[in-house]
Amino acid sequence: MSEVSATTEPAPSTPVDGAETQRYDPHAIEPPIARAWTEQRTYSLPAELRTSPPDPAQSPYYALTMFPYPSGDLHMGHAEIFTIHDCLVRHLRMTGHRVLNPIGWDAFGLPAENAARNRGADPRAWTYANIDEQRSTIQRLGYSFDWDTVLYTCDPAYYRWTQWLFLKLYRAGLAYRGEALVNWDPVDQTVLANEQVVDGRGERSGAVVQRVPRTQWFFRITDYADELLDDLDTIDWPERVKNAQRAWIGRSEGAEIVFHTADGDDEIVVYTTRPDTIFGATYFVFAPEHPVVTRRMADDPDYDAFLEAVSRRSDVERQAGKDGYRLPFDVLNPFTGESIPAYAADYVLMDYGTGAIMAVPVGDQRDFEFARQHDLEIRVIIHPTSEDGDLLEPLDADTMTEAYVGPGVMVNSGAYDGLPWEEAKQRITADCASKGWGTPKVNYRLRDWLISRQRSWGAPIPIVHCADCGEVPVPLDQLPVELPEDLDFQVQGSPLDQHPTFKHDVSCPQCGSGDATRDVDTMDTFVDSSWYYLRYLSPDDDTRSWPVDAAGGWLPVDQYTGGVEHAVLHLLYSRFVVKAMRDRGHVDADEPFQRLLNQGQVIMDGASMSKSKGNLVVPGEVYETYGADTLRATMLFASAPEDDIDWADVSTTGINKWLARIWRLTLEQINREAAGDPAIDADAAAELEHATARAVVDASADFDARKYNTAIAKLMTLTNAVLDATREGRGGPVVRSALETLLTLLAPVAPFLTEELWHRLGHPDSVHDQPWPQADTTLLVTDHVEIVVQVNGKLRGKVRVPAGADQQTAEAAARADDRVAGHLDGDVVKVVHVPDKLVNFVVKG
RNA sequence: GCCGAGGUAGCCCAAGGGCAGAGGCGGCUGCCUUAAAAGCAGCUCCAGUGUGGGUUCGACUCCCACCCUCGGCACCA
Numbered sequence: 001m002s003e004v005s006a007t008t009e010p011a012p013s014t015p016v017d018g019a020e021t022q023r024y025d026p027h028a029i030e031p032p033i034a035r036a037w038t039e040q041r042t043y044s045l046p047a048e049l050r051t052s053p054p055d056p057a058q059s060p061y062y063a064l065t066m067f068p069y070p071s072g073d074l075h076m077g078h079a080e081i082f083t084i085h086d087c088l089v090r091h092l093r094m095t096g097h098r099v100l101n102p103i104g105w106d107a108f109g110l111p112a113e114n115a116a117r118n119r120g121a122d123p124r125a126w127t128y129a130n131i132d133e134q135r136s137t138i139q140r141l142g143y144s145f146d147w148d149t150v151l152y153t154c155d156p157a158y159y160r161w162t163q164w165l166f167l168k169l170y171r172a173g174l175a176y177r178g179e180a181l182v183n184w185d186p187v188d189q190t191v192l193a194n195e196q197v198v199d200g201r202g203e204r205s206g207a208v209v210q211r212v213p214r215t216q217w218f219f220r221i222t223d224y225a226d227e228l229l230d231d232l233d234t235i236d237w238p239e240r241v242k243n244a245q246r247a248w249i250g251r252s253e254g255a256e257i258v259f260h261t262a263d264g265d266d267e268i269v270v271y272t273t274r275p276d277t278i279f280g281a282t283y284f285v286f287a288p289e290h291p292v293v294t295r296r297m298a299d300d301p302d303y304d305a306f307l308e309a310v311s312r313r314s315d316v317e318r319q320a321g322k323d324g325y326r327l328p329f330d331v332l333n334p335f336t337g338e339s340i341p342a343y344a345a346d347y348v349l350m351d352y353g354t355g356a357i358m359a360v361p362v363g364d365q366r367d368f369e370f371a372r373q374h375d376l377e378i379r380v381i382i383h384p385t386s387e388d389g390d391l392l393e394p395l396d397a398d399t400m401t402e403a404y405v406g407p408g409v410m411v412n413s414g415a416y417d418g419l420p421w422e423e424a425k426q427r428i429t430a431d432c433a434s435k436g437w438g439t440p441k442v443n444y445r446l447r448d449w450l451i452s453r454q455r456s457w458g459a460p461i462p463i464v465h466c467a468d469c470g471e472v473p474v475p476l477d478q479l480p481v482e483l484p485e486d487l488d489f490q491v492q493g494s495p496l497d498q499h500p501t502f503k504h505d506v507s508c509p510q511c512g513s514g515d516a517t518r519d520v521d522t523m524d525t526f527v528d529s530s531w532y533y534l535r536y537l538s539p540d541d542d543t544r545s546w547p548v549d550a551a552g553g554w555l556p557v558d559q560y561t562g563g564v565e566h567a568v569l570h571l572l573y574s575r576f577v578v579k580a581m582r583d584r585g586h587v588d589a590d591e592p593f594q595r596l597l598n599q600g601q602v603i604m605d606g607a608s609m610s611k612s613k614g615n616l617v618v619p620g621e622v623y624e625t626y627g628a629d630t631l632r633a634t635m636l637f638a639s640a641p642e643d644d645i646d647w648a649d650v651s652t653t654g655i656n657k658w659l660a661r662i663w664r665l666t667l668e669q670i671n672r673e674a675a676g677d678p679a680i681d682a683d684a685a686a687e688l689e690h691a692t693a694r695a696v697v698d699a700s701a702d703f704d705a706r707k708y709n710t711a712i713a714k715l716m717t718l719t720n721a722v723l724d725a726t727r728e729g730r731g732g733p734v735v736r737s738a739l740e741t742l743l744t745l746l747a748p749v750a751p752f753l754t755e756e757l758w759h760r761l762g763h764p765d766s767v768h769d770q771p772w773p774q775a776d777t778t779l780l781v782t783d784h785v786e787i788v789v790q791v792n793g794k795l796r797g798k799v800r801v802p803a804g805a806d807q808q809t810a811e812a813a814a815r816a817d818d819r820v821a822g823h824l825d826g827d828v829v830k831v832v833h834v835p836d837k838l839v840n841f842v843v844k845g
Numbered sequence: 846g847c848c849g850a851g852g853u854a855g856c857c858c859a860a861g862g863g864c865a866g867a868g869g870c871g872g873c874u875g876c877c878u879u880a881a882a883a884g885c886a887g888c889u890c891c892a893g894u895g896u897g898g899g900u901u902c903g904a905c906u907c908c909c910a911c912c913c914u915c916g917g918c919a920c921c922a
Contacts, residue, residue, distance in 0.1 A: 347922095349920080356922095655869085
């Protein structure tokens, strides 16, 4: 303590000793606390709570954040996700929940393989080195994960069960090998799922994707199309994500209608959503690869050339034009009996519908463009109407410039003339059915999930190809099919394929024949991540994939936090896996994630951050300068969780000053208490109590609504109130109480600072174990309120009235105000009174 | 083209029928200091809420149309 001479008046507001004025130094206080949390497993749940069904009495809560891919140290996006997530988790714990908060690594993937090829790195060593770096950053930043749950998808102990999942799906007929036109990425040298192709380019490599026929493994996700669509209504996700999934599934209702070739040799089914327009079908189009066409044209070198040219085109090129090939036969329109020309054109896709269409140029823009280009008949079969059914100008085939897709009544359509198009659609569909010409049909845009990858840093597909038995699943007790340690990444093509023993050193599990090879493809890494939230329940269990009872109790995940870039891919695949596993009795849940929060992006000057743009900020730098609490609070204060953060607009220094102010105010209070300084007076105390109660109510509402930016604003307001109250250098119990409340409310945001100050205030326990503060709402009740007085809706004055005053009282008080009276010259025709809020006089004249 | 989200002060952003301003940044002035930084105190006069209509006693807020910005989807018959 300082040596204050007895003759000197105490100077309460100014600490005189260096020890008491010590500055806020996050680098001194944070690391020891972070170390203790890690070493003592402070935030781990007892394992038995994870492996058995949770007890509802403990308010169990499964909080999940998307596990990181270890391509280097954490970036700002990770820091934002984890900060939001951790704030949520810490707040939940303080409000009485038993929170399961696991972490792991999505550790298979191409970057490791590329590092191996380009730099000779060992993919495993490279991956685990990155994981170590990320883990250390996560711990320094105070994210309160359960370190007992850690899993790595590249660990045989994990991918053994990824292979188990594959085999379960295989046994159920949900995994199959089939030939299809697939997306080939020439840069990454692998096929891609449709979901991984954006604008015709590989999502990862950016290379223009080619469509090539290949035999590959698929998961039959289309079996669940309807349920995946319908159950979107049962989950609490952002509307834009649900819409993205709805669009991706692409359900449409129409009919399949049977056409015949004019020679009567072939029957061809088409799918259409507009059976009502069939009288306008003036030509017919096949996908170039359609089997009827390839069979009939088998000996035609000219067609071969066309097919060859088409197959070389990327999707981007395909969309550019309306090329077609006139086939040497016609097709009969079942309704008109007419013979219409048949074409092959690549605007018709083999893998949607039936791969053939009836073309109605008047009502379909693509058909219209094709008809114009190839000089085909455009037949008007609909007369446009307004939405209300009023007749509009008729269409003119010669002058129209685009297809008509609006409402109308049928014309030139035989018995259906005069019917509104929707009614015609129903009648024609029904008539098709009764005549045996077709059936109603629901179609989806969703395709099966292609999971084969010609890559080697992934989970091997557990299948053996036997010369006699065909494809044979590896028995469950022989899992995992392990990746060899000594893959050579310098070879051309797939290292796994060319490994000296992996492929051939195997016998058929069924017949024992040595004439067998292993499947050399690995699974899409999205398979790894489609079930990891189940594995978190028992990551070390080598007897089962997950505890079934516990999974049914913990799922669905209560809150999932992560980037919106997974709107379709990962989130759709995970939903499929849960539904498929549910139907096999492995988990009692319909959905994996009940509630989803998509955090915004961290950008810089309106653009995404990247090394090449030179605008990259990494969490490590911010940490080095200001510490973890400032980084966290800055992230949370910068914007609402869903909104983007433009790092150019944020002020780490402002937040840092605020935290330093809380530090100083608390140490000053501690000094005053030690010195026995006087307390603030009663009025100031009452005011501060009121401000504290106000902050508890307001901040709690914001925390509940996950609006951490405004919650922090409320905490700043309380900080300012403490500052005001202690200006005279006095403190006392009300100030202490206000500070303790502030620290408790701030704990989820700035876990280190609050913990340190909590201890310094004399509490041996952790601030993070405190119950969430409850406000004394009686402090918020006031006997008088200020109400607004308007005349014709314009503000004319303010008056004080007793709380809860009736209209008569309020009106009288308002009329007594000089400023108001001056505006009440005309007739008052109406008075609007909103209790405790306002009085509005409506004046005429 | 279709579907979302959003346009509020010099800047980032609050307010979701009832006083346009919670919070921050930046700026200015003063105190403290040999000085600077930090800290503290005070000030920030200028927006009427993208544009045009409508509903209402009253609209940033609800409705309609349009403009701009940012995302997502897009030859799916």
